Amino acid sequence: MPTKNTIKxxxxxxxxxxxxxxxxxxxxxKERYELFINGKFEEPHSKKYFDTINPANxxxxxxxxxxxxxxxxxxxxxxxxxxxxxWKKMPGKExxxxxxxxxxxxxxxxxxxxxxxxxxxxxxxxxxxxxxxxAAANHFxxxxxxxxxLQYAFPNRQPLxxxxxxxxxxxxxxxxxxxxxxxxxxATGNTVVLKPAETxxxxxxxxxxxxxxxxxxxGVVNIITGAGETGAALVNHPDINKIAFTGSTHVGKIIQKxxxxxxxxxxxxxxxKAANIIFEDAALDQAVEGIINGIYFNQGHVCCAGSRLFVQxxxxxxxxxxxxxxxxxxxxxxxxxxNTDIGAINSKEQLQVIHKYIKIGQQDGAEIYQPAGIxxxxxxxxxxxxxxxxxxxxxxxxxxxxxxxxTIQTFRTDDEVIEKANNTPFGLSAxxxxxxGSKIFNLxxxxxxxxxxANTYNKFDPSSPFxxxxxxxxxxxxxxxxxxxxxxx
Ligand code: NAP
Ligand code: MG
Numbered sequence: 001m002p003t004k005n006t007i008k009x010x011x012x013x014x015x016x017x018x019x020x021x022x023x024x025x026x027x028x029x030k031e032r033y034e035l036f037i038n039g040k041f042e043e044p045h046s047k048k049y050f051d052t053i054n055p056a057n058x059x060x061x062x063x064x065x066x067x068x069x070x071x072x073x074x075x076x077x078x079x080x081x082x083x084x085x086x087w088k089k090m091p092g093k094e095x096x097x098x099x100x101x102x103x104x105x106x107x108x109x110x111x112x113x114x115x116x117x118x119x120x121x122x123x124x125x126x127x128x129x130x131x132x133x134x135a136a137a138n139h140f141x142x143x144x145x146x147x148x149x150l151q152y153a154f155p156n157r158q159p160l161x162x163x164x165x166x167x168x169x170x171x172x173x174x175x176x177x178x179x180x181x182x183x184x185x186x187a188t189g190n191t192v193v194l195k196p197a198e199t200x201x202x203x204x205x206x207x208x209x210x211x212x213x214x215x216x217x218x219g220v221v222n223i224i225t226g227a228g229e230t231g232a233a234l235v236n237h238p239d240i241n242k243i244a245f246t247g248s249t250h251v252g253k254i255i256q257k258x259x260x261x262x263x264x265x266x267x268x269x270x271x272x273k274a275a276n277i278i279f280e281d282a283a284l285d286q287a288v289e290g291i292i293n294g295i296y297f298n299q300g301h302v303c304c305a306g307s308r309l310f311v312q313x314x315x316x317x318x319x320x321x322x323x324x325x326x327x328x329x330x331x332x333x334x335x336x337x338x339n340t341d342i343g344a345i346n347s348k349e350q351l352q353v354i355h356k357y358i359k360i361g362q363q364d365g366a367e368i369y370q371p372a373g374i375x376x377x378x379x380x381x382x383x384x385x386x387x388x389x390x391x392x393x394x395x396x397x398x399x400x401x402x403x404x405x406x407t408i409q410t411f412r413t414d415d416e417v418i419e420k421a422n423n424t425p426f427g428l429s430a431x432x433x434x435x436x437g438s439k440i441f442n443l444x445x446x447x448x449x450x451x452x453x454a455n456t457y458n459k460f461d462p463s464s465p466f467x468x469x470x471x472x473x474x475x476x477x478x479x480x481x482x483x484x485x486x487x488x489x
Contacts, residue, residue, distance in 0.1 A: 106210065117174060124342070182194060465477070
């Protein structure tokens with residue numbers, strides 16, 4: 001077991017590592033990006049553009065086109081035209097070849113994608129490089145494989161594509177969320193109009209470049225950029241058959257109201273407030289590492305972030321100390337540095353939201369802990385934060401913060417922790433740490449969460465479905481189940 005001194009040394013040495021910045025060579029960001037409609041890059045109808053910035057230093061990276069209703073209509077008709085004339089008639093085997101091509105091209109340009117993802121969104125380069133980009137390529141590989149095997153996915157049934165899918169994604173995993181949306185839609189014979197989040201459009205536009213180079217029929221994939229109004233125009237367009245949305249529960253509810261009474265189908269992947277539960281018999285060091293990964297990974301900008309920690313009373317003090325010690329070693333700073341654990345918060349607005357919740361927590365009487373350290377002066381950063389003395393009814397324990405903020409509560413029995421864990425409006429994910437298989441099975445049955453990880457956290461695979469219960473949305477993405485949202489019978 002490390003002593004206080006060795007931890008201090010580790011903390012000092014990790015904070016004193018020489019800078020190891022990822023190189024910017026081989027990465028070209030254009031001054032301006034247009035809309036990708038019908039296989040071509042086009043100026044927006046309004047001629048309006050907005051800035052996209054690097055949240056790590058607040059410098060402008062590029063200009064992004066703002067799509068209005070006219071552009072949205074143009075993109076939807078391109079998708080409809082391609083759907084009717086080409087894509088729905090194409091044999092699955094041929095569609096699959098195009099999807100494989102996209103996957104391989106993402107792999108070939110992986111470094112460029114990773115650097116741009118980090119520059120535009122603020123996440124550590126280590127994560128973009130080792131998680132986001134390979135996971136996006138894998139998603140395309142996985143669904144390419146299904147394109148000519150749909151009859152096996154739905155035995156004794158005749159799956160038919162729905163038509164044109166309007167897809168809207170958030171800023172926390174920009175390329176990966178685009179892959180989650182586009183790959184199953186194309187595999188099942190649908191065409192797509194995708195809107196990335198306003199603050200992180202660049203990798204989706206890079207993906208558009210690949211789609212053009214891969215020679216996909218024009219109109220199969222259209223990528224339109226803009227803010228919430230562009231998303232709303234897409235949702236409300238009468239010629240859309242399916243909405244696939246990932247984002248906040250708030251906007252998810254607006255979308256549900258907007259499509260009520262129409263024939264539009266929807267899958268909604270919304271917010272979360274995951275419980276991570278440590279029992280006294282768990283391997284505690286491993287659990288603490290998992291908790292750290294679960295909440296501080298990607299600055300807590302993760303819908304399934306393990307933001308509520310429940311520790312069995314008998315090991316509470318030990319776990320708390322281990323967590324604090326580990327937090328002291330985390331490196332917060334330049335996301336382009338390969339040593340960085342916690343990068344930049346995605347936007348000024350999001351940083352304000354996180355600060356608001358930290359203040360609310362303190363006002364509600366919770367006790368805050370943050371490790372020592374100095375944040376960079378420019379850019380949007382937040383220290384990893386831990387709250388103890390949290391009551392179940394506190395807003396900190398009920399509302400999604402979407403930042404590196406963890407609350408800790410204790411429990412004595414299985415029934416008590418199941419009740420506490422389920423006591424939020426959300427139901428996206430949860431984690432259980434214990435040595436006993438029987439306990440894992442007991443909890444996974446009773447926790448109302450779409451995904452429950454046992455003795456690990458934040459693990460993804462394209463073959464595993466992901467999605468929520470309650471206000472975390474409905475429908476599943478990933479796996480065989482991810483095909484279901486894009487077919488009718
Ligand atoms: P958000 O504000 O709901 O935005 C999501 C997307 O919707 C963005 O592209 C946004 O555009 C667009 N949008 C905003 N208002 C709209 C409207 N009225 N109609 C149609 N589209 C609209 O969410 P966010 O802040 O980007 O992302 C964080 C949220 O996503 C968190 O709640 C998180 O839990 C959730 N999330 C869920 C999952 C999951 O799988 N369940 C995965 C990742 C994230 P602009 O960005 O340009 O405003
Ligand atoms: Mg940006």
